[in-house]
Amino acid sequence: MAEVSTKPEVWSCKTVQEVVENGGELPSRYIWIRNDRSDYGPIDLNVPVATEIPVIDFTRLQLSSSSSSSAIDEELLKLRSALTTWGCFQAINHRIENSFLDEVRHLAREFFHLPMSEKQKTGRTENDYEGYGNDIILFENQPLDWTDRLYLLVSPQDNQKLEYFPQTPQSFRKMLHDYTIEMKRVQAELLKSIARSLDLAEDCFVKRFGERGTMYARFNYYPPCSRPDLVHGLKPHADGSGLTILLQDDKVEGLQMLKGDQWFRVPVMPYALLVNIGDQLEIMSNGIYKSPVHRALTNAENERNTLAMFCAPDPTLEIEPVEELVDNEKKPRLFKKVKNYPETYFQYYQQMKRPIDAVRI
Numbered sequence: 001m002a003e004v005s006t007k008p009e010v011w012s013c014k015t016v017q018e019v020v021e022n023g024g025e026l027p028s029r030y031i032w033i034r035n036d037r038s039d040y041g042p043i044d045l046n047v048p049v050a051t052e053i054p055v056i057d058f059t060r061l062q063l064s065s066s067s068s069s070s071a072i073d074e075e076l077l078k079l080r081s082a083l084t085t086w087g088c089f090q091a092i093n094h095r096i097e098n099s100f101l102d103e104v105r106h107l108a109r110e111f112f113h114l115p116m117s118e119k120q121k122t123g124r125t126e127n128d129y130e131g132y133g134n135d136i137i138l139f140e141n142q143p144l145d146w147t148d149r150l151y152l153l154v155s156p157q158d159n160q161k162l163e164y165f166p167q168t169p170q171s172f173r174k175m176l177h178d179y180t181i182e183m184k185r186v187q188a189e190l191l192k193s194i195a196r197s198l199d200l201a202e203d204c205f206v207k208r209f210g211e212r213g214t215m216y217a218r219f220n221y222y223p224p225c226s227r228p229d230l231v232h233g234l235k236p237h238a239d240g241s242g243l244t245i246l247l248q249d250d251k252v253e254g255l256q257m258l259k260g261d262q263w264f265r266v267p268v269m270p271y272a273l274l275v276n277i278g279d280q281l282e283i284m285s286n287g288i289y290k291s292p293v294h295r296a297l298t299n300a301e302n303e304r305n306t307l308a309m310f311c312a313p314d315p316t317l318e319i320e321p322v323e324e325l326v327d328n329e330k331k332p333r334l335f336k337k338v339k340n341y342p343e344t345y346f347q348y349y350q351q352m353k354r355p356i357d358a359v360r361i
């Protein structure tokens, strides 16, 4: 497969929204072509619903809360079972106000409905992943995803590229600032609980993420699509993050998770956060916790808006399986040491391979 170039290319500068507004036939570039290297089966909107994805109650994980230690142990066991089987769970009682989550969703929708000229003020440039734009082309004949997005590094704050942060809607920046603060708190609580669920010291992953761990926000906008049976909102992938915290659309379903070789629809829980393990925590947990393959589908009637927060270790730090989770006889080390995993991720993704395989021993 010929690669286009090492740099991502912005294909004809058209967003999905423009494709929709221009009307006419569905461009063939969006039609999913199955291939042998990553055959995750056909697009199917009618897969079973994943009623078994565990719901984890944050208040039951906190030592400082009124929960008894047996309630905490029970919740940690549930967390462990969620992350070894599905690699994800729905988090409730995370202490973010429902009204704030409504506002986040409202402003995200409002942004994507602004005139194109306004959105283009934060448009991605050819050499950057950040900003507003369509799917990035990484290789020739890549089927494109039916999504427009706004992708921003939100932390560390001194690395933010403010030129890509929308100034309209007016309260967008403030909302993102406040949401980032909440997400950093949730991230820290999650990393501690995840460590405890593996019988590790509570700060094990917090330390490994480092003080300059990264957090990216990706606002995903999926316009209605005339052929949801042929097009992916987002192709099957596992996240390159350590953890991903997803605020789903409060009404429209679209996310599917792969468990074994079966796809499941993730139900909408309007005020829950869907948390999934990313490749870097799969590596650090020596494969005990799974970074699940997932995809987003579209539908013909409704747009869908989601917000993914990708939390990852400082890319200048080396990551590897935590020593306590390696046992030469029972649980040999599965992954090599790796620095700047996102770079490996994109190179492998480009070749339609599962990036985590690049660091497998």
Ligand SMILES: O=C(O)CCC(=O)C(=O)O
Pocket: 218, 220, 234, 239, 246, 248, 254, 255, 294, 295, 296, 306, 308
């Ligand atoms: O929009 C969704 O439901 C999934 C988003 C996602 O998987 C991602 O942004 O990596």
Ligand SMILES: [Fe+2]
Pocket: 237, 238, 239, 244, 294
């Ligand atoms: Fe994802």
